[in-house]
Amino acid sequence: MSVDPPVAPKPGHPILDVLVDGFDYDMSMGEHVVRLDADQMVGFVGEAKSVGFESCMELTVVDYYRRRPVRYELVLVLLSRKHNLRLRIMVPVDEEKPIVPSLTELYPGTGFFEREVFDMFGISFEGNPDMTRILMPDDWVGHPLRKDFSVGSVPVQFRDAHKVT
C-alpha cells in the first residue's frame, strides 16, 4: 500500500497567522520562527498542539556565553504533519534561574530531550518526572556542553625530543 503525503510547506499559512498573532514572529532561512518568554511557553505550545502541531521533533539549548545578555536559549521545533508545517520556538532562559516548565504533559517525546538538556546544560524542567542525567555518568560533575566547561587537553611530552636551546 502506498499513499502520497501532503507536499511543500507554504509561508504565511492561515493556521500559523492566527497562532502567532501578537507574538514576535519572522521567517528565517525558510523556517517559521517565534520568539517567546519562558512564562508564555507552555500556553503557546498547548495552543499550537490544539491547532494541529501533533509532534515536538526537537528540543535543545544553545549557550550564548558572554555573547548575549540572556545566556541560554531554548529551541523547540514543532511539526504539523496535516499542514506540513514546521514551527521553531525560541525561548531565552536566564542563567540565574535555569528552570523551565516541562513539556512532557503535552508531548511525552520531549522527556529524553529535556533530560539531555539537563545533563548537558544544567537547566531543569519543572514537571519532568525523571530529571536525571541521561548521557553522562550519574556522578559526573558539571554540564559539558556549557561554553565555560573546558574540553580539556592532554599535555604532550616529547621526552627524548631534541631540545632547541
Add this chain to the structure above:
Amino acid sequence: MEDDILPSDTAVEDAPVGGTSGDESDRRRIKELWVSGTEEPAWVTASTDEGAQEMLPREQELAAELHAQEGTSVLDDRLYEEDVIADETNIINMGPQHPSTHGVLRLQLELEGEIVRRAKPVIGYLHTGMEKTAETLTYLQGGTNVTRMDYLAPLHNELCFSLATERLLEVELPPRAMAIRILMTELNRISSHLVWAATQGMDIGALSMMIYGLRERELILAFFEKVTGLRMNHNYIRPGGVAADLPDGWEEDVVRILEVIPQGMEEYKDLLTGQPIFLERTQGVGVITADEAMAYGLGGPMLRASGVAWDLRKSEPYSGIENYEFDVPIGEHGDVYDRYMVRMAEIHESVKIVRQVLETMPDGDYRTGDLKVTPPPRARIDESMEALIHHFKIFTEGFKVPLGEVYQAIESPRGELGHYLVADGTAKPWRLHVRAPSFVNIQTLPVMMADQLLADAVATIASTDPVMGDCDR
C-alpha cells in the same frame, strides 16, 4: 568436585556462611559456595549502585514516570485490570552487554512471570561528546565527526550536516553533485535496511537471514569503498558538493547492485515473509499506534508502519529527490511485522530511485564553483601560487559561515535526522545539536514492550533498528 573450583588452599568447611565477614578473600569463597535457595549473604542483598536512573518499586515512582514506564502516557492500553502486586514482580536488568541490544542499550524491566509490565531504557554508554567536539572542528572537518554518529547510515549524517551548512552559506549546487548525493544516500538506505533485516532475523532465531543480509550489504560497501575510499565513515559528502567524482565504470557496479538486491529480496521473502514462525513472532508484537507514534515524535519507517503517510523526501524534499519517482509504503498495525514490511518495501523504492539516478545522471561538476568553499583543482596548485595559498587556507583555517541558525531535517533510514546548526560568523560552528532518530525511537520502547512476553521484547528492540552511536553521540 568443589575442590576443583576453589583455590587449592581453601578448605570448604572453613568458609563462613551468611555474609558475616567483610574480608575480601572470604567474600570470594562465599560467592562460590552460595547457591540460591539458601540464606542470602549480605553481599547479595547490598545495593548494586544503579544510580539515579534505577527503576524503583511502583509505590516509590511518580505517577507520570510510572505512565512513561508502562507506556501509557498517550494511550492507556494496559491489558490487566487489577493493580500489579509488588511481591509478584521482579525488576531485572537487560544489557548493556547483551547480544540482542544492538550495542550498549540497557533496559530495566519489571517482569510479572514472563510478562513485561514496565520498561525503562538507560542509554549513554556510548556517549563520546561529539556535539562538543563539533564545536572545535571547522565546517570542513565537521563531516568527519558527524559521519561517525550513525555508523550504519554515515552518508545521511554527512548529507544533513552539509545541507545545513550550505543553507547558512547560501551555496547552490550543480545538478551532478545533487544526483551523486541521492545515489549514495539511497544506496546507504538499502545497506542500512539490509543490516536491520539481518539483525531482526537473527534476534528472533532466523540465523541464516543474518548471513544473507550482510552478504548483499557487502556489495554496496565495496561500491562505497571504490567511490569514497572507505567502507564506513566516508566524509564523502561535504559542504559544497562531494569529495570526488564517481570513479570510471561506476555504472557497471550500480547495475550489478540493482540486479543482485532484488534477487536477494526474493530470497528474504522465502526465508521470512509468510513463514509461520516468523509471523507468530512478529504479528501483533510491539504495537505502537499512530497517535502514540506522533506524540513521541517518531519518523521514518517506525511512523509509517503505524499508518501515517509521512516521508521527508516527499514533504520537505532535499537535494533534488523530488525529481525522482517513488512511492511511500505504509503499514497499518504498527507492529513488528508491519515495520518489517515497510522497510522491505523501502528497499524496493530505493532501488527504483537508484535506477532513475543511474539513467539520468547529469554531466557537470561534482562540487560548487563557489571558490569560498571549494578548494582549487589539484593541477592548479602546481601552477599557481594563489591556488596553493587558497588550498592551504581552506584546509587550515576553513571557510567562515555567516551568522545564523538552521534546523535541517532529512529522512534517514531510522527516521527524521535533524541537525540544528548555529553559526557565529567564524569557521567553526557555535553549536551543533543532532536530533538523532535512534534517541527518539528508543524512548518509545516502553510503549511497545509493556504487557508482552520478554522474548518479544527482543523482537521489539530489533524492530526499532537502534544504532547506539546515533543515540548516544
